Amino acid sequence: xxxETVPNWEEAGVVKVIVVPFIAMxxxxxxxxxxxxxxxxxxxxxxxxxxxQFDALGYLSVPYDEVDKDKIASPGPVSLELVRxxxxxxxxxxxxxxxxxxxxxxxxxxxxxxxxxxVGFEARLINAKDGKILWAGKYAETQKSxxxxxxxxxxxxxxxxxxxxxxxxxxxxxxxxxxTMPKAVVKQEGFK
Numbered sequence: 001x002x003x004e005t006v007p008n009w010e011e012a013g014v015v016k017v018i019v020v021p022f023i024a025m026x027x028x029x030x031x032x033x034x035x036x037x038x039x040x041x042x043x044x045x046x047x048x049x050x051x052x053q054f055d056a057l058g059y060l061s062v063p064y065d066e067v068d069k070d071k072i073a074s075p076g077p078v079s080l081e082l083v084r085x086x087x088x089x090x091x092x093x094x095x096x097x098x099x100x101x102x103x104x105x106x107x108x109x110x111x112x113x114x115x116x117x118x119v120g121f122e123a124r125l126i127n128a129k130d131g132k133i134l135w136a137g138k139y140a141e142t143q144k145s146x147x148x149x150x151x152x153x154x155x156x157x158x159x160x161x162x163x164x165x166x167x168x169x170x171x172x173x174x175x176x177x178x179x180t181m182p183k184a185v186v187k188q189e190g191f192k
Contacts, residue, residue: 001173003137003180012127012134015184016060018092022047023073025099027120036120042103045167046121049174050096058184064090073097075122080131087128094134098123102140103166110162117166118142119173125181135181139173 024038054061102120120140
């Protein structure tokens with residue numbers, strides 16, 4: 001996992017975050033390599049997990065899908081006009097969006113598996129005023145057995161000592177990523 005936050009976070013004054021649906025962008029696809037699998041349900045799962053966990057940071061989060069999500073979610077520069085128009089139409093201070101690079105379900109049960117769950121996703125929070133990236137994060141994991149990677153013993157125990165589903169791995173990854181995002185300066189009450 002890796003994340004990055006701008007040093008002058010407070011200056012952005014983020015209170016209301018517009019959450020735009022994520023898109024599928026399988027690993028390897030843009031490099032001509034065999035790409036990872038990303039199911040449509042996986043994209044929805046990653047997006048909804050971010051949305052549901054985002055409120056805990058104290059931001060007013062609002063789902064929004066009336067935008068060309070491919071243009072705003074794809075890695076790389078985003079059109080300032082597009083970002084500003086979403087901010088103006090919604091009253092949002094920032095836009096959270098991203099891509100799902102891998103979402104493969106485990107084959108087997110929580111005790112024994114043929115193939116472990118594997119997820120990968122990237123998210124970024126874009127300032128709706130100037131288009132700058134305020135926060136960005138990447139998470140990718142294919143769960144490994146303790147015999148394959150003893151260094152992850154405590155994580156394995158914290159997760160209940162079992163093989164996770166892709167949904168559970170996503171919830172864990174999003175939770176870990178959002179721990180690195182600053183909490184809202186002003187908590188919004190009574191909004192949803």
